[in-house]
Amino acid sequence: MxxxxxxxxxxxxxxxxxxxxxxxxxxxxxxxxxxxxxxxxxxxxxxxxxxxxxxxxxxxxxxxxxxxxxxxxxxxxxxxxxxxxxxxxxxxxxxxxxxxxxxxLLPESGDTVLVNNTSFKNIEAIYKEPDGDVRSIILINMLNKKVEVSIENKDIIVRGQD
The missing domain is CATH 3.30.70.940 (NusG, N-terminal domain)
Structure with a gap:
């Protein structure tokens, strides 16, 4: 056997x-x-x-x-x-x-992430979807309204990986 x-x-x-x-x-x-x-x-x-x-x-x-x-x-x-x-x-x-x-280890739609670039330093955002290979679309809360912003993936800090 x-x-x-x-x-x-x-x-x-x-x-x-x-x-x-x-x-x-x-x-x-x-x-x-x-x-x-x-x-x-x-x-x-x-x-x-x-x-x-x-x-x-x-x-x-x-x-x-x-x-x-x-x-x-x-x-x-x-x-x-x-x-x-x-x-x-x-x-x-x-x-x-x-x-x-x-x-x-990528964020999923709806996950909370931190943005770390010159425009948005340490701002919490909601990950929406990928925008090609090197960019993603996130939702940032501005004046009580969620605004879609496309940023480079290198500027996204996923919770648990920082």
């Missing part, structure tokens, strides 16, 4: 380790997360490992290629408790395989 095991790999080498393991005919997987954020005023999308430096490998319990995995380039070794390698429930790995994980 095949079981999923947890393996550690060298820092930021999940892709290399997974490729090398798969090239040897061993099933492996590591979940990735897609992160959206503002970086230097531009919306960037980055894909990275959900569990950095860890991958899952599926091996036969009895005659699995444990030594092959341990000696694969990019792999440090198996996660073990005592002398037993850490097994991972099939349901957990299957649920991670079927999930598309995303995290957005």
């Amino acid at each position: 095949k079981t999923w095991y947890l393996v550690t790999c060298k820092s930021r080498q999940e892709d290399r380790a997974a490729t090398n393991i798969c090239n040897q005919g061993i099933e492996c997987f590591y979940p990735k997360i897609i992160t959206e954020r503002l970086q230097r005023g531009r919306k960037t999308i980055k894909e990275s490992a959900l569990f950095p430096s860890y991958i899952f490998v599926r091996l036969n319990d009895v005659n699995g290629k444990f030594s092959v995995v341990k000696n694969t380039r990019g792999i440090n070794g198996f996660v073990a408790y005592g002398s037993k390698y850490q097994k991972v429930p099939n349901e957990l790995v299957n649920s991670l395989i079927n999930e598309r994980l995303t995290e957005s």
Whole structure:
């Protein structure tokens, strides 16, 4: 019977380790997360490992290629408790395989943000929507009326990221 095991790999080498393991005919997987954020005023999308430096490998319990995995380039070794390698429930790995994980660090419509530019220093505003790749439309309260203003993304401070 095949079981999923947890393996550690060298820092930021999940892709290399997974490729090398798969090239040897061993099933492996590591979940990735897609992160959206503002970086230097531009919306960037980055894909990275959900569990950095860890991958899952599926091996036969009895005659699995444990030594092959341990000696694969990019792999440090198996996660073990005592002398037993850490097994991972099939349901957990299957649920991670079927999930598309995303995290957005961009403001959503209606979020309160701070504006930090020469015209509006430390003014609270309501984020409305993106206006291209480098600008956004916000609502600023002026004379008890909400006014739409288009500003550069680099001038927006999202609560929790400041």
